[in-house]
Amino acid sequence: MAMNLARSVEPRSEGLVDALREAILTGRYAPGTRLVQDDLAEAFGMSRIPLREALRRLEGEGLVVISPNRGAIVRPLAPKDVVDLYDLRLALEALALRRASERYADLRASTKARHAQARQAIAARNLTKLFRLDRDFHADIAAASDNPHLVAALGAQWSQIMRVMHAYFQAGDYPVDTWDDHEAIADAVAHGEADLAVERMSAHLTGSRDRILASLRAHGDRP
Amino acid sequence: MAMNLARSVEPRSEGLVDALREAILTGRYAPGTRLVQDDLAEAFGMSRIPLREALRRLEGEGLVVISPNRGAIVRPLAPKDVVDLYDLRLALEALALRRASERYADLRASTKARHAQARQAIAARNLTKLFRLDRDFHADIAAASDNPHLVAALGAQWSQIMRVMHAYFQAGDYPVDTWDDHEAIADAVAHGEADLAVERMSAHLTGSRDRILASLRAHGDRP
DNA sequence: CCGGTCTAGATTGTATACAATTTTATGATG
DNA sequence: CATCATAAAATTGTATACAATCTAGACCGG
Structure with a gap:
């Protein structure tokens, strides 16, 4: 027993x-x-x-x-990896958003809750927590796609991008409008507006990527 | 020494x-x-x-x-895996095609050569060789994307789909128009017509997927 | 006959020990 | 001083042995 x-x-x-x-x-x-x-x-x-x-x-x-x-x-990381990873990531996130939009997945409540938590984490300068909240949003979208293979692919991407962020980010670099972006994306998904959601995600990721590339150039190319 | x-x-x-x-x-x-x-x-x-x-x-x-x-x-495979895998795969192949089209990658010669080899392999009922020729085409597109992370993601997908095919295919089921599809796609890429290439790839993959699903239903759901 | 306990066998998990290989240190030689 | 050969140290690769865990079947009371 x-x-x-x-x-x-x-x-x-x-x-x-x-x-x-x-x-x-x-x-x-x-x-x-x-x-x-x-x-x-x-x-x-x-x-x-x-x-x-x-x-x-x-x-x-x-x-x-x-x-x-x-x-x-x-595994080493080069600047080109950042570009390649975000290029791939957008394709995966876009697919996840389309599938989530098809079923009008409503992630607005949890996204809003994370937004509140993020404010606290920012005040407390808790970078680890910010990363986790960010990941949770994207993981929720992946899960809403109802495609385990897509979830796995996105998970692998997230791992690599996490490494990039930790390698190239300084604590202060975490973009503050991340959480507004998330809410806007969740809104579009909940209304079934896949194209709009993808467009917003594209802007979100491009901004994130460019910030990494900029901070990379600023702090030296030798990570 | x-x-x-x-x-x-x-x-x-x-x-x-x-x-x-x-x-x-x-x-x-x-x-x-x-x-x-x-x-x-x-x-x-x-x-x-x-x-x-x-x-x-x-x-x-x-x-x-x-x-x-x-x-x-x-790792077990279920029918839903077939659907999910092809859904993911199309997103990856589409990205690869767009990147390859941007640089007018010319895969027409190698694709045509494989078409000839495929004819022989079909005559010789060499299924293994057919699989390899098929894979080579998609691997060439992936390589032309110049994105190693995309190559890796597509490689993982191909592994799973290979398993599906071997699990659900009978030797005769290999679609004969595969190689015409490939040539049409290579043409579009070489002319930089990404949208057309993606459209053709979509049709190609959908056909392949549906044939697998059909042969699955025909030969029993208990693989 | 059903459900439960128990034990023997099968199988996985890991420490130890040693072989194979690479890296580093040393010294000889031009 | 540079370059090569060589030996010593460091590190990886794997077989063996045994402990830990799971599985299957025998057995038993209900």
């Missing part, structure tokens, strides 16, 4: 993947960083076996590059 | 990933199949350590699902 409410203890490598991914997305392990197995294994208190499996997992996700006999590094 | 022309012997797990992926894409390991580590390790003549790493890699690619303490299975 004892029906395992605590859920069988997950294998070491499970939580490890999440911890490593988190560290990579937030830039604690910056692009290009060498991931030495002995060091990481000691840092996480386990042997290299589960660690290596976690690295392979992340390799499959595109966050890590592994060269035979030479080890793993956090 | 013996400069390693033979390229350092790649680690066991490298070739293994390719071999496993191949087996999954061609349906030799059908969707839902349990991947028992001991069996696979023996089959490939190695210990479970490199094998497990290969499975993690494929998990990251979305080809395999691993449950803690219960093992890995080939």
Whole structure:
């Protein structure tokens, strides 16, 4: 019986993947960083076996590059990646918006709630929270598309863009009109106006991208 | 000084990933199949350590699902996946076509060459070769987009769709007008007519998808 | 016959140990 | 000083062994 409410203890490598991914997305392990197995294994208190499996997992996700006999590094990022990623992202977000609009998905309430939270987070200079709120909006749209494969593709994109932001952003750079944009997009979706929603998303993403590229040029091209 | 022309012997797990992926894409390991580590390790003549790493890699690619303490299975496929995958794929292919059209990428020669090869492959009933020729066309468009992230996304899609085709196709079902479609699309791209290319691609993919869905309904819903 | 418990077998998870390879340090040589 | 050869150290790759967990079947009371 004892029906395992605590859920069988997950294998070491499970939580490890999440911890490593988190560290990579937030830039604690910056692009290009060498991931030495002995060091990481000691840092996480386990042997290299589960660690290596976690690295392979992340390799499959595109966050890590592994060269035979030479080890793993956090996948590097170049300015062109920013352009390419946003180009791809817009195509994915547009599809998600169209599918969400078809069913008049109403994300207005949750979007508004996040807007309020964002104000607090801005006041508290809580950048981590801002990232999470931003992600939640886009994740909601993805979920509303009712297409798990699209959700996965957008998730992969988000990971890369998160890395870009952490690599090229300074805390102050977070655009304040993000949350107004979100509300405008949610409005369009709720009214089934897909084209309008896509147009607004396009402006939103272009602005975000250009801000990253500008801050990149300002702070030096050598990230 | 013996400069390693033979390229350092790649680690066991490298070739293994390719071999496993191949087996999954061609349906030799059908969707839902349990991947028992001991069996696979023996089959490939190695210990479970490199094998497990290969499975993690494929998990990251979305080809395999691993449950803690219960093992890995080939990721299942449902009819809805076919719809979702093609929906996503069209968005990706459309983006690739637009970028390729911007630079008037001329894929007409290689496309025509493949058309000729396809005729031979059809005569020889070489289904594997047909798949490869089909993939090459779409890979060429992806490459012409000059966006590695888009290439990766399309590659992931192609993997899943390959699985679908092998799961739901009979040898005879390969649509013969595929190669005419390809030539028409390449023409449009070479003339920079992106909208036309996308329209043709849309028709091409819709036809392909519907043929899969039909053959699915015909041969029973229990793949 | 049904549902539940228990144990044996099968299977996965990981630490240890060692082999293979690459990188770094060293010194010899021109 | 630059360049190459060589040895030592660091690091990755994998087999073995064993612990942890799950699965299947035997058994039993109802």
